[in-house]
Amino acid sequence: MKHGMHSLIALFACGLATVSFAPAALAQEQKPAAGQIIAKRPTFETVSAEQPAEHPLLPVLRWAQAGLTNIRNIKDYQCTFIKRERIDGKLGEHEYYFCKVRHNPLSIYLYFLAPESVKGQEVIYVKGENNNKLVAQPNGFKGRAIGTVELATDGMFAMQGNRYPITELGILNLTERLIASGSQDTKYGECEVKFFKGTKINGRPCTCIQAVHPVPRRNFIYHIARVFIDDELVIPIRYAAWSWPKTPGGEPVLEEEYTYLNLKINNNFTDADFDRNNPAYHFH
Secondary structure (H helix, E strand, C coil): CCCCCCCCCCCCCCCCCEECEECCEECCCCCCCCCCEECCCCCCCCCCCCCCCCCCCHHHHHHHHHHHHHHHCCCEEEEEEEEEEEECCEECCCEEEEEEEECCCCEEEEEEEECCCCCCCEEEEECCCHHHCEEEECCHHHHHHHCCEEECCCCHHHHCCCCCCHHHCCHHHHHHHHHHHHHHHCCCCCCEEEEEEEEEECCEEEEEEEEECCCCCCCCCCCEEEEEEECCCCCEEEEEEEECCCCCCCCCEEEEEEEEEEEEECCCCCHHHHCCCCCCCCCC
């Protein structure tokens, strides 16, 4: 996995859950009750039942490929984006952003909500604009001293505290990345897939797809991966992945988690929503 917007200038234990997110506290997640494991996702007709002798990830990939068209038809969305990542072996704290995303051209606006050390920072990225760089406005004294800066999206400063560049942020990118990873995994065995109906993310009913590689192999990039599909919107709103325990019988190691809350789809965003000169923003 690629290492690298916690400071631009310088979810969950192993249970499945009803999760409520707030900057001050994260609710405990609970495992689904017995009987919630289902053979296939029942509310999305494009998921086919698993065929005899086929890889258990193939029904998931059929759903994802069909759902990808739906996601690509979304013009834009806004949300509260929450991420947590392990960088250089250290698990960071939860980071919260107000986020606007437009798919074509790829356009992203982020306002940092928490933690307090980065609150108030802003970032804009528009593909093909601003020399194809991200535009960052630091907070506090640093923001007043140096003002707005342009950073290469994959450069050292932009990648500090991030596993992925800003160009890979968003639900569409997440879905495409999961399809690529799942397609690669179908070349190998040792994969267990389960579906959990009735889980909730921030009160929204979801279906969780869980994939497990029981034994660590060079071919696999995760031990456990969970994707939560919003039952109404039929799009992934949460992804979390763990690596294998460090010691026999130990707990899986959380590597990354991304959650999209309070989604509002197709807001008719204009170029002004991704313009550093927008008077509602604080770029200098």
